[in-house]
Amino acid sequence: MLDVQGLHKVYEGSGRRTEAVRDLTFSVAAGELVCLVGPSGCGKTTLLKCVGGLLAPTAGEVRLAGRPVDGPPPGMAFVFQEYGRSLFPWMRVGQNVELPLKQKRLSRQRRRALVADALESVGLADAAGAYPWQLSGGMQQRVAIARALAYEPEVLLMDEPFAAVDAQTRAELEDLVRRLWRERGITILFVTHDIDEAVYLGERVLVLSASPTVVREQLKVDLPDQRDQLHTRVNPRFAELRTRVYEQVQAAKRGR
């Protein structure tokens, strides 16, 4: 579904040349949930923006369903970390979810159905008339997820979406993502710096090196499909995988 080949990104500005991403190659199969984890400041956001067509890579290529990505493709939806700044404060929740659909030239009836369905599945069916800033942080991020769902993307890109919410809300949102992924069979690329989150959510975890970024290791998460906060996190296999990823991230931080 998503192929990243030899992705390389260098920022050039005022005589300084910063190599953010050195050489990344990986792919995400249709319907897969892949987590990217790496030390802080390892170019995760740069990478995701390149994948999403928001940044042009210096070299290499990103392909979505075989087509090269050279701008934000209609088959991708983004969920940003800063939910407070990624929802339009002058629009009500329903309008926020609907706006991208208008660009897709869907009929009003179809748009309404998609909006209602998306809000329903994130548990905000009765918040359509509220403004985003009237909602809690966790609910705002649910709105952002609903907006992405309604867009019916082939691939959903999530950039540390739960980094700014409290631990309990985060656990709820993680379960929400798992449930939506299972129910809808969407392909998700999930970037995080939280090792537990990566293992808990992913079918596969890619550990990234420190910047300039390469893929250090790929790990298949062979936990049962049905996961929950209570049992999965005390599963011995979860602990093993977590330890493995933790070691890798620590090693990445030390630059080895």
Added chain:
Amino acid sequence: MGVPPARRTSGMWGKALLRLVFALALPAVLVALWWAASAGSTNVYWPPLRTVFGVFPDVWTGERLRGDVLPSVLRLAAGYTAAAVAGVALGTVIGSWRRVRALCEPVLEFLRAVPPPVLVPVIMLFAGIGDTMKIAVIASGCVWPVLLNTVEGVRAVDPVLAETARSYGITGVARLRDVVLRSASPQIFAGLRQALSIGIILMVISEMFAAGNGLGFTIVQFQRGFAIPDMWTGILLLGLLGFLLSVLFGLAERRVLGWYHGLRASGRRSP
């Protein structure tokens, strides 16, 4: 759900009444002071307020409202609207492109620094002394605050919002209408408010220079004819007009910027 319930209606009327009392208290005191201080005045230029109030209905008859107030208001409306449209349009263009901004900014700062009344004689040379001149004067003074505030507002669009819009393919007209202008609207309204007071001043001044009707013209006529109480009624009427326009503006702003005030209030509750 965390959606706050609608404000309770009980006590709302009480609050509204209290607000009204607060709003009217100081004007009432000032009028009373003026009334008392001028009551025994024999100074021709400073007539008792009672006299001013007395002649008010005689001066501002329906005919005069139609013949002098209406043309003034129409000129103001035309000039102000032209300035608002031009200011927002140019401001959006200048604010959107860094290069254009670098090119235009020094000139804009210079033009803004020129006091608009100075332009009246100049514009008279080009536009004559008719309505066109007055509208041009009003527009040329009002355009700057709108333009400069729009530039600032358009520049300040949150990068995360801009990126969100881009990732969802919101481009072109939709981006302008639903993202850029909405995001800049608080600043645009700040500019429009400044422009409104400038517009009223220029409306009067342009009519004082050369006109056959209008509020400014009438006030000068009264003054030249030593109809001093009549002149004072004109000044009062101008004040009332300005007040009324400001109230109307406030209502429009509340409607368009409701989201902004709510957002700011929610930010204060939980920073």
